[in-house]
Amino acid sequence: MKKIISTLLATTLAATAAFAADIVAQKVDADLTKVSYTSPFWKSAKFSEVTMYPQTAIKMNDKTANKLNSDNGAKIANVAAVYNGKEVAFLVVWDDVTMNIQTGYKTDSYADGFALQFPSEVKDVNKLPYIGMGSDNRPVAVYLQKAVRGFYEPNGDGNVYYQLNRNQTEFFGPELKKFDKKVKGIGSNDYEKSFVSEGFRSMTEIKDASKYNSYSRLSYKDKKWMGTLARPISDSYATLNKSAFPVAIATWDGAKLGRDGIKYLTPWLSVELEGGQDASALIAATSAKVKGDVAKGKEAVSTNGCAGCHQIELSDPVNLMGPSLANIGGYATAGYLRESLLNPSAVIVPGYNRNAHSNYMWYTLDNGKRVSSMTDYTWLDAESLNDIIAYLQTLKAEVK
Amino acid sequence: MSKRQLAMVMDLNKCIGCQTCTVACKTQWTNRNGREYMYWNNVETYPGTGYPKNWMELGGGFDAAGDLQPGIIPNLEADYGVPWDYNYEGLAKGESFEPNVEPTWGPNWDEDEGAGTFPQDNYFFYIPRICNHCTNPGCLSACPRDAIFKREEDGVVLVDLDRCQGYRYCIAGCPYKKIYFNPKLSKSEKCILCFPRIEQGLPPACAQQCVGRIRFVGFLDDEEGQVHKLVNKYKVALPLRSDYGTQPNIFYIPPTESPVKFDANGKPIEGSNRLPMEELEKLFGADIHSSVKTLKDEMAKRKETGKSDLMDILIAFKHSDMFRLDNNYYQAVAKEKGQTPLAPVDTRYLAGKYTKDSGIQYYDPNATLGGHH
Known part of the structure; x- marks a missing residue:
């Protein structure tokens, strides 16, 4: 697997080194x-x-x-x-x-x-x-x-006196105004x-x-x-x-x-x-923009059942198990996407309070360390991985 | 879930809507520093809009699958009501007495209105509401900063003001709308169940000041305690809107007694009841029926035999029985945490599962009066 990653990195680097x-x-x-x-x-x-x-x-x-x-x-x-x-x-x-x-x-x-x-x-x-x-x-x-x-x-910077309700001070008239000013x-x-x-x-x-x-x-x-x-x-x-x-x-x-x-x-x-x-x-x-076949990537996302845990596009139903991927192409780097596919536990999105959606266990604890419930995709060949990442990189909102 | 849970029972049959609890809480905690509009404790008329306005329709809480539901954050002017003030000083100068803002809404705007037609079948009752210190709090679950926590020792739900960033998702998440935004601090604040008082042997201000003696305070696992008996033994005290799924820890003795309806000629209709059971069912769930039955049965038993443990509890003879604050327990918790336990300021309410009765004799209404023999 290591070999795959390093070859991939080498190709992506070569493809994008010219960018400013x-x-x-x-x-x-x-x-x-x-x-x-x-x-x-x-x-x-x-x-x-x-x-x-x-x-x-x-x-x-x-x-x-x-x-x-x-x-x-x-x-x-x-x-x-x-x-x-x-x-x-x-x-x-x-x-x-x-x-x-x-x-x-x-x-x-x-x-x-x-x-x-x-x-x-x-x-x-x-x-x-x-x-x-x-x-x-x-x-x-x-x-x-x-x-x-x-x-x-x-x-109140420790000044309890100025936390008082103005009506409960002993002040009237100009003195009350002075109090208000001090509070402000x-x-x-x-x-x-x-x-x-x-x-x-x-x-x-x-x-x-x-x-x-x-x-x-x-x-x-x-x-x-x-x-x-x-x-x-x-x-x-x-x-x-x-x-x-x-x-x-x-x-x-x-x-x-x-x-x-x-x-x-x-x-x-x-x-x-x-x-x-x-x-x-x-x-x-x-x-880096990963070179891959976007259509094939979309197909692979579908056949690999990603939608079982993730909302893929905003038009899809909300899925509470994993983070929504609807704008993932906007704010994730290719490296992050690749890492998440190959080693899902490397970064576990903190997500919701677990009490908020108690039926969705997107991670378990192993000796205090979070282990993602997502299966890893190390078994995918390099081409399919690239296709998936290329597709995920297209998932982003348009400027309005 | 916390190790132990402190809980409160409120007997709605005895609440007279005097707002003494509201004032006790307000003067203790919320009359200053951005909290002026908040009522950590309020008493609302039911049926009615409540505080904040229509809080039952503002979302939050959990659905049957246990998923937090989205909610709406109330508006200060329209839903809570602006605390207005008057131009007292202008009076001296001959001005007319005017509020500084046009009051258009406030808590208890519809106080005592209720439902039905006067005098035939109108009805209402009061519900005092504080934070429910839920076992599964909606506010805690909604906080993206993990700024809300439930105390391990007694289940009191608190906001860590150091962590709170004033996002207000907690307000949307709480189905009871019992957590508030402090605009001055830009942080959320809520009822703290008077934990600084509790730890020193004093019941929450709302409970101690209650003139109707409707509030019982104690740990749910304290089998000697009246709270435990009302909730777990007799099962007459029920949580409010448990369908929100937050497992509230404030329980209510439902109102059981209401006058009969009048017919068109103003004659009482025998056997009728102004308080529709459907309304109570909406508030307290299906358990309302067994609760009301037990209450009525015990009331009848008391009438006939003069004896009913449940009725004796609800008569609320002694504060020292109503409030069991288990001071030894708090002292032990403090020691465990490496803190210096605070000396109790009141010795009347210290009993509990881990605290033997102080042994001090106070007035006992059942004791035989008279001199020595």
């Missing part, structure tokens, strides 16, 4: 600790168009939101990156006709926002962390900025959060000092959101390669009740640092 990186980071001689969309270097930066696909691997349980998102359209974002040897900064621009800020005393308002995801480290470009916030032993660092205005720490003052308008994650259920907020390493801003102008993120090329949560590294981008649309899994996300994108060393291995791994 998805994003080319320009070297700038500027301080990148505090970056916003008005920073001067963006004028000369190279913008790349990337496609973000709706997350459909698992279905969320919000009826209203699911209805609003049933169109399954992909979205375009324009991305530029710069670096200065120490830090790297990104500018992500995407269209959004409605500016949704989560603010005020409301229970069903949702924020627009964006996030950038980096693998904590890349040992093997063909074994990147799962796109959905990493996987076991393949952690990612995620940086999130959302248009949430006026939110408070649960413990302890609220934060900067939602920026950073996380470390080994699969989306496990995502945990970084609360140690390294949360100050990143700096993210979000601005809305001319029906576009502009999100910036700056972070060190290396810190304790992610060590980025100095020549090329993968990044993935997600955006949320508050108008469509987007949050968490109701989002748009790119596949792993290659970022090449100008003046760095050869980035072709990563570029090939993230952009």
Whole structure:
């Protein structure tokens, strides 16, 4: 089997080595600790168009939101990156006709926002962390900025007094106004959060000092959101390669009740640092299109009974056993698809809370290690594998 | 499933809808810091829209196959109701007394309306509702961040605010809509069964303050406890809407007694009952029939013989029997976790499966009064 994989890799590499990186980071001689969309270097930066696909691997349980998102359209974002040897900064621009800020005393308002995801480290470009916030032993660092205005720490920064209902204070008139102002003052308008994650259920907020390493801003102008993120090329949560590294981008649309899994996300994108060393291995791994017969692949998916556990296309019935493959071609790399077919337990999509669908045991525990219920397809010949992967790569939403 | 389950029984025959429980909970937990609109405990009129509006139709819970169902997140203005306020200060300046927002909806907007035609056959009763601390919680199952957990020691369902990211799928997943979004913190919050009180020997505020003494609190496996007896021995206490599949741990003694209907001339119709059994069946399932039968039989027995253990329990003589908080157990759990057990602040409700009666004698209504002989 090893031999098959290495031959396949060799052919895919040869076929795609000519491609350019998805994003080319320009070297700038500027301080990148505090970056916003008005920073001067963006004028000369190279913008790349990337496609973000709706997350459909698992279905969320919000009826209203699911209805609003049933169109399954992909979205375009324009991305530029710069670096200065120490830090790297990104500018992500995407269209959004409605500016949704989560603010005020409301229970069903949702924020627009964006996030950038980096693998904590890349040992093997063909074994990147799962796109959905990493996987076991393949952690990612995620940086999130959302248009949430006026939110408070649960413990009010320890100041219990200002958690009081204004009506229960002893104040009236100007003093009460002063109290209101003070309460408003302890609220934060900067939602920026950073996380470390080994699969989306496990995502945990970084609360140690390294949360100050990143700096993210979000601005809305001319029906576009502009999100910036700056972070060190290396810190304790992610060590980025100095020549090329993968990044993935997600955006949320508050108008469509987007949050968490109701989002748009790119596949792993290659970022090449100008003046760095050869980035072709990563570029090939993230952009490889496997050569195969799509029609035969579709046939093979059908004869091998994949639909027994997976929803293949969105028009097929929802299947709770495995993640939906409806947009898998949008956000999975060829390497991930191949690995999942040959070694299903290498990455097990965290999926639903097991309590939510107790009859669907898509993994079992063996000495605490998750073993996928999916059978492996190592017995398939190389051609059939390529056909299947080529077909799966076509499963993705159109840009609307 | 947790190791043990703390549960509550509420006797709907005795609930007078006074909202003392609501106020006890509100002043204890939800009158501040983004929780103003929340009622972790509310008392609603049934039949009625309930709180939030039409919560029974908002989805969540599980189907027969055990799959979590999608749900709808209620709107603050339309479904929960905005907590409005008045211009008290303006009164001094001669302004007219006006609310700061136009109130269009709120909890108990349709209080005491009920169903039927007055005076012939109208009826209603009250249902106090708190989080059901379900054995199979919909909120927990819906959380994509695994931020909701069920305490191993007593089955109390809690939100880990450090993990919660305010996605609100829990609200869609809870069929009782008893978990709420705190817009100020951008996180979800819910009834905590007053666990900080429980651990120190105090029953939940709603239960202790209840003037009708309708609430019993204890562990389901505590065979000496009244909760166990009502739920498991007499099987008269039933969970609300168990068809949602979450296995709730708040149980209700269904209302059994209702007045007879009147005919067109205002004459009582003998043998009639204003409370339709179908409505009770919808709320409490098919077990309602045996529960009501047992209650009626025991009531008759009590009338005839003067003796009925079940009726004695439901009369709710002593708080110390109604609340069995098993303090030794909590002390042991704390020690196991390497924490310093908290000293109980009240010694009346400490008994339980692992805690012997404190031995302290309080007022016993059955004791013979009189001096020494």
